[in-house]
Amino acid sequence: MSFEAWLPLLVVLSSFVTGVLILFVGEEQLRTRSILNLLGAIAKLLLVGVMVWGVFHRYLFETRLPMLPDQDFVLRADAMGMLFVSLSSVLWLLTTIYAIGYLEGSPYRSRFFGFFSLCVTSTMGIALAGDLITFIIFYELLTLSTYPLVVHRGTPEALRAGRVYLTYTITGGALLLVGVVWLYELAGSVEFTERGVLSGVPEIHYPALLAIFAILIAGLGVKTALVPLHGWLPVAMVAPAPVSALLHAVAVVKAGAFGIVRIAYDVYGVEFAARLGVLEPLAWLAGVTIVYGSIRALTQDDLKRRLAYSTVSQVSYIVLGIGILGPLATIGGVVHLVHQGLMKITLFFCAGDLAETLGIHKISEMNGVGRRMPWSMAAFTVAALGMIGIPPIAGFISKWYLGLGAVQAKAYWAVGVLAASTVLNAAYFLPILYRIWFLPAAGEWPKAERDQLETRPTLLVPTLATAFLAFAAGLFAGSRFSPLGWAKLIAAREYLT
């Protein structure tokens, strides 16, 4: 086979091999492990770079291996998948650096980094899966590889969180499986195709297609944390900060959201889905989740829990973008996949910095912390303002396109949801910023370990990098290779009729 046929598999394997090797590296071999980690992450980034260039020029990268007699294992790089792949591989590198610093000296690091890499592998597989059965394989693998990360600390609380997490996600996975088997039964093998494949199904099967859509969304909605399936997410906050960052910004919630994107655009086809009448309920569900998540975030004092509820709310922007028919809303939803990832990971990195450096876990303890950790808190501020939707930060772009899309589709209620959510975002983020910068500190802060820097460089550099990316994604949104440019490319390919 040619290079084009191997590249998607190589991208998946680059982190898989890393992960398996790390699992067998001795606990004390810090240097070997770090080198393996970084080599894997950088190799992946290079491969992904080649693939992005290729997909832009309409090269076909497809790995196809026989799995069942009439069913292939398909990995394919398309514009939609590449968006998620690029996001994950960039953030994997940064989170790895962060995690090396964060976990310095704590036990079971080989296990942690091993499963961490397997988790990224699953994310890659989800992004590149060319059909639903391949998608399911990686979707379930993601559940299994994140479980050890959630329970990593081994405390009773962590074990409880792990149990809740599994109960939700394995049930969701089972629902998804039922939906997919049923769909295959009805329509034959379903490969992801731009603009969907189901429009040719005879009308007599429409009720079944409706039911299948509901089952699939319920299955995927668990990881997406759609209300009322979001219960696992705030509980899973006991995991170490790099895991929360990864779970919330990249891997798990995005896997669910990405699955919904795939179902709506590349299986049903968004126009066919609209004809079936399934988009509107989906949009309403997203609207409810957006508002509910924001309201719950208001009352949380634990920083990571507030961020978690904020995630519940923000991820549904993506779903809202799917639910509103029209290219502008699509652009807004799809680009938010990246934007929310960049902003939310920055926020979680900052939460980890605070916990690791000053032992701060609660918002009420954050008074005046801006003076002690100005760089981290500047990053936090950028990301928080972005979440609210202040230009020119990335979050503004998402909201702008979502709003335009809602107006274009005459879904004025969605504009209302966006406005309400923006007010609520401001209501739960601005008080934090006020505490950070304007309130006096309660007492003396612990001294920095090394005099010149506010925290370890391995923690600070990734935080600043993601904050910068969130800023740049908004500022240079007009560029062709910005997330927005890429989302426009996707929308053009999904609606090109």
Next chain:
Amino acid sequence: MSEVSSASPWMPVLILLPLTAGTLSFLFRRRARRTLLAAALAGIWWSLIGLLADLNDADLLRYPIGGWQAPLGIDLRADGLSFMMLAMTATVGSFISLYALGYFADDHSAGTRFWPLWWFLWGALNAVFLSADLFNLYVTLELLSLSAVGLVTLTGDRESLAAGLRYLLAALAGSMAYLMGLALLYGAYGTLSLEGLAGLIRPEPANALAASLMTVGLLLKTALCPLHFWLPPAHGSALPPVSALLSALVIKASFYMLLRLWFEVFPAGLTDVFTQGIGTLGTIAIFAGAWLAFHQEKLKMLIAWSTVTQVGYLFLTFPLAAASPSTALTALSGGVYLAISHAVAKAAVFLAAGAMLKVTHEDRIDRLQGVGRHLPISLFAFATAGVSLMGLPPSGGFVAKWLLLTAALSTGQWWWAVVLVLGGLTSAAYIFRVLRRCFLPPSKHAVFHPVPLVMPLTALFLAGIALALGMSAVFPLRLLERSALLVAGAVASSAVAP
């Protein structure tokens, strides 16, 4: 049907080789154990490759022993299904043998008794999968049961003797029922060959009685609920390598016979009442077994109850395969694939558990705390094989579940789909109950004893095979399609269906 080759000499070799090895290991006891093992394994794998090459040319292979044809002589026969079962036995058997070398390294008395029995059991298994008539099947099944009972009582302590006795009585009762059915059939038709009967059989009361007697006998040996009472004590109290081969291989032999009996000989008897009924028993086994597995204190008892649930899944094959000729192949492939994946995964789980028990000297789940630190490979193997038992991808268990689900939904029997999916959730519950223990830090008083590296490694390889079965299922499934059973079953059920 495609052509039938006259003789494949590999078939008698596959039976005689383990029997010879058994005799030799009995005569020479401790000497040359490794040499014998190496020679026998090489011979068995070589013969399997030869058999596969022969199967390439013909769908059905025969070997009349001594030149006598049926109905007088002993006729051997092999098709795709037989080959898959033989290969399953050889794969699991090889790793269990290697494991046993390590396990019995410091226990000579049990070790000396283990090898002859194990070789005889292996020979009996191969003979079951190669037999062409119902009487042969009876004889080989008997040899199988007796060696299995012997293996259960290997340690000679009170618990295992009681379990062994119970197992022996169940096995004998099963054999009696089967033999009576056999006698009825022989009286009515004068032949017991699978193919001969398939052509002759008529729907009449005597047949129904014969079939029910044989079925009850075989269900007892396969331990389908409510005839499972002997299994948990026997599989739970035996030594780990023995538990592994009992759960992985022995119950599959009688399941295999049930498939042959119903889908090849009596397909007309697969009425809705019967198949739905047997599926219901399977469902009860799935949920009751999982409930009991979840509440076990001892690790090996938990795994033994898990076998009860997995047997339940196997019997969902009946309603799914009998419902429609177009999906019979899918359902039967799913059932057989489940049997094979379960064999590999369950063996891995028992072998991993055996290593954990040897390390902690405890059979209690709550003492497993911190075992992951000392036996990371065993824990990883346990978890990986557990993925297959839960039916999650990528694993053989998932492929099997996919096929069964497809069959359930396309025949409109959505209730079996519900059972399959909910059953998977319940197995996740009891498997993670073990795994979460292992994430806890070790307690201060825990003492860990070293084990030979071969013990975790064999479990890991088996678990890896369970995953590989999920990634490349094309070859085994294509082989299964070429089997006398499935073709006959598909044809016959089309006659029943409207």
